[in-house]
Amino acid sequence: MHYVSQILPSLISGTGMTLSIFFWTIIIAIPLGILVGLGMTTNFKPLTWLINIYVWLMRGTPLLLQLIFVFYGLPIIGVVFQRYDAALFAFILNYTAYFAEIFRGGLQAIPEGQYESARVLRLTNWQTLRKIVIPQVVKIVLPSIGNEVINLVKDSSLVYVIGLGDLLRAGNVAMARDVTLVPMLLVGVIYLLLTAVCTLVLKRMEKHYSFWR
């Protein structure tokens, strides 16, 4: 117990980094994902083509590799990020692609008749999107978004590769120094707590949207 209280401060400070990456990625990548998802459903070929290449790149290569490229690769062409900014940039790029695919699926699940019905009522495209399409899409995509959100909690551990001190790294350091698995056990418990909170929040949101079918 004494040992636990000794290493806990460093683990908690690592959790801070994990949470910071997590929140900023969610806050920025979800709205971006909606926009890119909308872009995928347009008939403007150059745009959909461009987005498809972007999504293919982001989903087709490991996030670890993307982190390395952003931090070590981009400086070669003169784009220099701080460690933290590089991590955030890579995470947002990567997760926007996944969210965009999810939103595209949700948008395409809305029947054409809903748009036509809105059109004969003379609602503008924006009004249709805001009042009719988005609320229905959110309900459809919530379970898939939830999956990605929980993945993100764990994926954030990849930032160690560019030398950021997150939760897993803090545990790793303590394990190597003290030659014991206890820090890693604690790390596991903290990740479980974080994902438990996410699961609860997502359940709540799904319940919130269950008042209509």
Next chain:
Amino acid sequence: MLELKGITKKFGGKTILDNINLTVTDGKILTIVGPSGAGKTTLLRCISGLASVDSGQFLLDGKAFDPASNRDNDAVIGVVFQDYQLFPNLTVRQNVTLAPTMVLKQSAKDANEEAERLLKQLDLGDKADLFPYELSGGQKQRVAIVRALAMHPKLLCYDEPTSALDPDLRREVQQIIVKLRDEGITQIVVTHDIPFAEAIADQMLRVEPKN
């Protein structure tokens, strides 16, 4: 009064509507009948602006107009879809008041009062706060009619209004359409149900499939 002059519509190389001429008199019911594939629904989609025409002209009260771009004038054409297409995320009341408040800029209070009046008129007075999934097929259809009426259309179109209804409900929608005619609303009804069409029609148009 709505006039169609030489309306022609093609899909690919196939002519669906060939030189359709017709006049819909104010306050009357026009039924469009014919077998499946004859282009009834296509004609309705052209009139309501959901499909463009390849040639021909629409005149409303003697003035040319283009249904496909009727957003900003008040030549409103209301549509009751075959599968109703109510908005599932909104209550009955919100379904009805959404367009009047957002498009006609009515105050929430006015839109609500009118919605209540129309809902009561179509026997839906106690359904205002339910969601579409809580309604029967016939009730959904009446909500769709109320939603269209709330926009004060000059013309109300129905696509196959009896296709999903049992005989009792069929009689009911017949009564509604006739009642609305008696209140002066001009209506176009597309149907393959000939007895129903004959029962309500002031005017009848038969369309045949083109080969």
